[in-house]
Amino acid sequence: MNDPTQSDVARRAGVSRGLVSLALSGSTRVAPQTRRRIVAAAEELGYTRNLGAASLASARSPIVGVVLPNLRNPFFEAVVEAIQEAARGHALLPLVATASNDDALERSVVGRFQELRAAGAVLVSPFAPAATLSAYAELLPVVTVGSEALSPGVDAVHVDEAAAAELLVDHLLARGYREIIHLSPRGQEADPSVSVRRREQVRAMAAHGLSTRILEAEDDAGEVVRRLLAEDPPDVPWAITAHNDLMAMDAVAALRAAGVAVGRDVGVCGFDDTYLAGRAEFSLTSVDQHPALLGEAALDLLVARQADPTRPGQECVIAPRLSVRSST
Numbered sequence: 001m002n003d004p005t006q007s008d009v010a011r012r013a014g015v016s017r018g019l020v021s022l023a024l025s026g027s028t029r030v031a032p033q034t035r036r037r038i039v040a041a042a043e044e045l046g047y048t049r050n051l052g053a054a055s056l057a058s059a060r061s062p063i064v065g066v067v068l069p070n071l072r073n074p075f076f077e078a079v080v081e082a083i084q085e086a087a088r089g090h091a092l093l094p095l096v097a098t099a100s101n102d103d104a105l106e107r108s109v110v111g112r113f114q115e116l117r118a119a120g121a122v123l124v125s126p127f128a129p130a131a132t133l134s135a136y137a138e139l140l141p142v143v144t145v146g147s148e149a150l151s152p153g154v155d156a157v158h159v160d161e162a163a164a165a166e167l168l169v170d171h172l173l174a175r176g177y178r179e180i181i182h183l184s185p186r187g188q189e190a191d192p193s194v195s196v197r198r199r200e201q202v203r204a205m206a207a208h209g210l211s212t213r214i215l216e217a218e219d220d221a222g223e224v225v226r227r228l229l230a231e232d233p234p235d236v237p238w239a240i241t242a243h244n245d246l247m248a249m250d251a252v253a254a255l256r257a258a259g260v261a262v263g264r265d266v267g268v269c270g271f272d273d274t275y276l277a278g279r280a281e282f283s284l285t286s287v288d289q290h291p292a293l294l295g296e297a298a299l300d301l302l303v304a305r306q307a308d309p310t311r312p313g314q315e316c317v318i319a320p321r322l323s324v325r326s327s328t
Helices: 006-013 017-024 032-045 051-058 074-088 103-115 130-139 161-174 192-206 221-231 245-257 291-307
Strands: 063-068 093-098 120-124 142-145 155-159 179-185 213-217 238-242 266-271 285-288 315-318 321-323
Touching (some): 006 017, 006 032, 017 032, 063 103, 074 093, 074 120, 074 291, 093 103, 103 120, 103 130, 120 130, 120 291, 130 142, 142 291, 155 291, 161 238, 161 266, 179 245, 192 213, 213 221, 221 245, 245 266
Parallel strands (some): 063 093, 142 155, 179 213, 179 238, 238 266, 266 285
């Protein structure tokens, strides 16, 4: 038995085959009542849309490539959920891949999305330099999440890093901490999200006439904290700000293991306000980047880029919020 076609659906629904194609591709040019009749006819016949054929006909597929640095950070999960929710409203389907902070792998992944005729690519905390991002934008619409706009033709959505640093520093100083140590990923100075977060931390402290000590960590930020406690602990009330919640939680675990009362003896702040930060065992003060807003804005920018590929790159900046918990 042959699979049902759009022509079969058109006959069942009493409409043209072209109208069936528009309705099943999510076009807003089809009246809601007509769309419902077409969808019902397709379901009755067991029709499924041939995505490959549709892609060839339209030059683009409904796939949106989403490139993440890794799958370990719960913040990335929250961003993907937001992108997926926003994509539904545009009849788009996110397809996720990881690049492991590897420039060559990131280029390969974007290239594969281009081969799939993806409608665009959302790069979350991209590792690529500005020139590479511009090259990506020659292949397909590109939006970055978590990094400032770095090149023409690339749209960007990110939290206001300067405002986030000010929230953290002002809060910690108001709590009586006089030295703030920033935990940052080691070997990732070329990563825009890392370098910008460091820079704004230093600026926020300098505005109060204070300096920032930056400590770098690889997989276990707790090891850096343990070494700090053993070799060179500050002699004034001090606190830690971490590049993300995962590093902050490593710090909390190391401090507690050493008998330090987190939130009383030493303050700890994270960044991303993931669901883990709110768990009782961490109760972590953290910067909320509003991932739902990031994902929604990213999809809006991508759709706008599809409609006008030559328009200048646009930047959407999200105001942060500090979620204060017992770690400070």
